[in-house]
Amino acid sequence: MKLSHSSITHLSLVLIIVLPSLISCQTCQKACGNQSIKYPFGTGPGCGDPRFQSYITCSQQQLTFTTHTGCYPITSIDYHTQVIYITDPSMSTCYCTQPSKGFGLDWNAPFSFHDNTVFALLDCSTSSSPIYKSGGGTNSTFPLCDAQGAPICSLLYSCQAISRLNIPISTCCVYTPVDLGPSFKMDLQKLQCTSYSGIYSFDGQEYNPESWQYGVAIKYKFNFDNDYPTTCANCERSNGVCGYNGQYNSFACNCPSGLNTTTDCFYGASWNNGFRQLPWQIGTSLICSLAWLLILVLV
Known part of the structure; x- marks a missing residue:
């Protein structure tokens, strides 16, 4: 046809x-x-x-x-x-600061925090936050934080966006992932902190917070x-x-x-x-x- x-x-x-x-x-x-x-x-x-x-x-x-x-x-x-590598829109960085509820991983999920991830809790209450404890004196407190994190707090609080808040460096606390406990959760309301910064790389410029890589690095298997x-x-x-x-x-x-x-x-x-x-x-x-x-x- x-x-x-x-x-x-x-x-x-x-x-x-x-x-x-x-x-x-x-x-x-x-x-x-x-x-x-x-x-x-x-x-x-x-x-x-x-x-x-x-x-x-x-x-x-x-x-x-x-x-x-x-x-x-x-x-x-x-x-x-x-x-x-993820970003949290509510996270504070060297360029902006804003309130946040925190961040956490599901305990039964196939993920864990990368060892290089550093969390800096910002504007925490030194009088009532559970990350502080009494040092024996009436007005003395010792933060339950990473003692090596003091330079990170100092550099973060020198950023223009954070320095405008005019808050003391003592209200900053650096957490490493292992300090988040078995729940893998950073509850800022419970910790009585206003915000946090997550840093997964200093990009070879440890003293220049404007060049740090802000976010959270997460491992999977x-x-x-x-x-x-x-x-x-x-x-x-x-x-x-x-x-x-x-x-x-x-x-x-x-x-x-x-x-x-x-x-x-x-x-x-x-x-x-x-x-x-x-x-x-x-x-x-x-x-x-x-x-x-x-x-x-x-x-």
Whole structure:
């Protein structure tokens, strides 16, 4: 049967619109905005590791870290060292100071504070805050803080934004993550402090607070042994994205075709002179072949 010119034109439009979607409908994306997404994180349900699903989310091209204390933008992820860097919009820095409720990690989440993270509690009550205790005298107090943190407080309180508050340096207390206790929570209302600063790097300029990296560095682990899963590595080598599905959150490799497999995306691959074609490459070849067929029919 010979197709009319209008039928061929209609068929061409259908192929142009439909076929690309068949080979590029991968539900688990490899980026969120300008940030690369790799295992164990994912861009939606069924992507990445289920243990991290509720903590790391991608919404409107913004990667966010969520705990019981709030939602925080993720500025970057170092997949080599397994460290997440986040910012807290309510955090005080050398450039601005504002009230905050504090920050904390969920005790049962697969995260912990990076050893380099330093917390400086600002404008704390020296008379009633639990971080101070009596030293035996009526007017003497000793802060339950890191004694080595005094220079950090002095430099922070010299910043223009904080110095305008005209508060004494004695109201500053430097906490290290281990001091937050088993709950991993910094409750500023309970500690009777107005705000806090989080610093994860001094950027080689320990005496210049304007150059410090403000935020919180958080470590994560793949599993108890912290081994990168072999099944996930095989999936990624085949251009897939690691995920999970089913009642028991079984491993799934999400492929560019939109299909999930239990291994990798090399299913149905063909060999051509020793070259192994991936499914998305086969799909591209199929489109090219159909395009040539249309040209021959038209001619």
